Amino acid sequence: MPETPRNPGLPPPGDVPVWLFAIQSDAPLAAFEPMLDRTELARAGSFSNAQAQSRFASCRSTVKGILCSLTAQPPGLMHFREAPHGKPFIDPLYFNYANTKTHGALAVCTSADIGIDLEDMSRRCNIRALARLFCPQEREQLERLDGEELRRAFFTLWVRKEAVMKADGRGLLIGLGNILADVRAECESVCISSSGSPESLWRVPVRFFGNLALAVAVPKARPDLRVLFPEKASGPGDFHHG
Ligand SMILES: CC(C)(COP(=O)(O)OP(=O)(O)OC[C@H]1O[C@@H](n2cnc3c(N)ncnc32)[C@H](O)[C@@H]1OP(=O)(O)O)[C@@H](O)C(=O)NCCC(=O)NCCS
Numbered sequence: 001m002p003e004t005p006r007n008p009g010l011p012p013p014g015d016v017p018v019w020l021f022a023i024q025s026d027a028p029l030a031a032f033e034p035m036l037d038r039t040e041l042a043r044a045g046s047f048s049n050a051q052a053q054s055r056f057a058s059c060r061s062t063v064k065g066i067l068c069s070l071t072a073q074p075p076g077l078m079h080f081r082e083a084p085h086g087k088p089f090i091d092p093l094y095f096n097y098a099n100t101k102t103h104g105a106l107a108v109c110t111s112a113d114i115g116i117d118l119e120d121m122s123r124r125c126n127i128r129a130l131a132r133l134f135c136p137q138e139r140e141q142l143e144r145l146d147g148e149e150l151r152r153a154f155f156t157l158w159v160r161k162e163a164v165m166k167a168d169g170r171g172l173l174i175g176l177g178n179i180l181a182d183v184r185a186e187c188e189s190v191c192i193s194s195s196g197s198p199e200s201l202w203r204v205p206v207r208f209f210g211n212l213a214l215a216v217a218v219p220k221a222r223p224d225l226r227v228l229f230p231e232k233a234s235g236p237g238d239f240h241h242g
Contacts, residue, residue, distance in 0.1 A: 009069060009070045009071065009072055010070055010071070010092070010093060010110050011070070011108065011109070011110060012110075013110050013111035014111070014224045014225055014226055015109070015225075015226055015228055016107055016108070016109045016114060016216060016218060016225055016226065016227045016228060017107070017108060017228045018105065018106070018107045018116070018214070018216055018227060018228060018229050018230060019062075019066055019105065019106045019107075019230060019234070020103060020104075020105045020118070020209060020212070020214060020229075020230050020232075020233040020234065021062050021103065021104050021105075021106075021233060021234050022102060022103055022233060022234070023055050023058040023059045023062065023099060023102065023103060023104050024054055024055070024058040025051045025054050025055050025058070025101065025102075026050075026051070026054060027054045027057075027058060028054075029041065029044055029045065029053055029054070029057055031057075032044070032057035032058065032060070032061045034075060034076075035060070035061035035064050035065060035075045036057060036060060036061060036064070037076075037079050039079075040057070040060055040080075041057075043056065044056050044057040044060075055099065055101065058104075059097070059099045059104040062104060062106075063095075063097050063104065063106050064078055066106055066108075067090065067093075067095060067108070070093065070108065071090070071092065071093065078090060083169050084169075085169055085170050085171050085173060086171065087166065087169040087171075092110070093108055093109065093110045094108065094109045094110070094111075094112065094113045094114055095107065095108040095109075095114075096114055096115050096116045096166050096167070097116060098116050098117050098118040098162075098166070099118065100118055100119065100120040100123075100212065101120065102120070103118060103120075103212055103233055104118070105118040105214055107216045107227070109218070109225065111222075111225075112218060112219050112222050112225060113167060113169070113219075114167050114216060114217060114218050115162075115163045115164060115165065115166030115167025115168070115216070115217040116163055116166065116214070116215070116216050116217070117158075117159040117160075117162035117163040117166060117214070117215050118159070118212060118213070118214050119155050119158060119159050119162075119212070119213050120211055120212060121151055121152065121155045121208075121211050121212070121213050122211040127142075127150060127151060127154045130154070130158075131154060133176040133177060134157060134176060134177065135177055135179075135180050137180065138157055138180070138181065138182075138183070141153065141182070141183045142154060142157075142183070145183075152208070152213075153183035155213040156181075156183050156185070156206050156213065156215075157181050157182075157183055158213075159206060159213045159214065159215035160181040160182075160190050160204040160206060160215050160217070161176055161179045161181055161190070162215075163202075163204050163215040163216055163217035164179055164181075164190050164192060164202045164204060164217045165179065166217070167202060167217040167218070167219075168192060168200065174192060178192060178193050178194060179191070179192050179193075180193065181204065185206060188203045188204050188205050188206075189201060189202070189203060189204075189220060190202045190203075190204045190217065200219075201219075201220035201221070202217045202218065202219060202220055203217070203218050203219075203220045203223075203225075204216065204217045204218075205227050205229075207229045209232065209233055212233075214229070216229075
């Protein structure tokens with residue numbers, strides 16, 4: 001049987017391209033109408049303040065713009081569906097995205113499900129208190145650190161854990177303490193355990209862009225997958241990746 005031709009815009013099966021882009025917090029919702037469907041516009045409208053509305057709509061629009069260009073679909077025909085715990089999906093590719101107040105990040109793959117997380121390391125949070133939710137080995141790594149080193153190590157663990165939660169699709173329901181990660185950049189293996197036994201293994205590289213920490217989770221059983229991080233963040237509507 002002849003093979004179905006691949007869409008030339010889709011990445012090769014071994015590539016996981018990643019986009020990091022600025023999002024707008026001061027644009028009117030009407031500016032995003034060409035990209036968003038009725039459900040998305042209603043969700044944007046449900047946010048209480050104009051900045052949150054603009055951020056959601058801007059991030060979704062950029063994500064959809066990239067996915068539309070990869071799949072050669074017009075935005076009007078692209079409607080996200082949701083898996084049981086809310087992970088959005090479309091055919092014919094896997095994708096996941098995350099956002100902070102200023103930036104969004106998207107990863108796509110045609111051959112494996114993936115997860116991504118992006119965090120603003122400068123935001124106010126009680127690191128020592130949140131670290132109590134982590135595994136004992138992780139807390140031990142953090143206890144030795146202080147100041148900026150502690151903050152960076154904490155967010156390394158956080159984005160690795162959340163990227164894995166999002167790759168799995170159950171999100172925070174898995175529990176931060178059931179995911180074991182490492183603060184060291186080169187130690188990319190992350191394990192989800194339930195009742196003490198390993199359930200799944202992931203490889204989760206991390207990169208830093210100024211105050212932003214970005215992690216992408218891919219299945220450990222796929223050493224062929226190459227996560228292609230961008231060199232820097234791009235502006236809204238600029239779809240290039242590294
Ligand atoms: C997924 C989750 C970790 C996102 O955390 P967050 O830090 O607020 O948001 P991020 O910026 O990292 O990512 C948001 C994006 O993740 C995606 N997402 C949503 N649910 C997801 C899931 N279960 N798995 C993977 N990705 C998911 C969406 O694209 C979402 O973007 P949107 O808000 O524009 O729709 C969190 O919402 C969660 O755990 N959800 C599932 C658990 C659940 O069922 N909760 C409901 C009641 S307990």
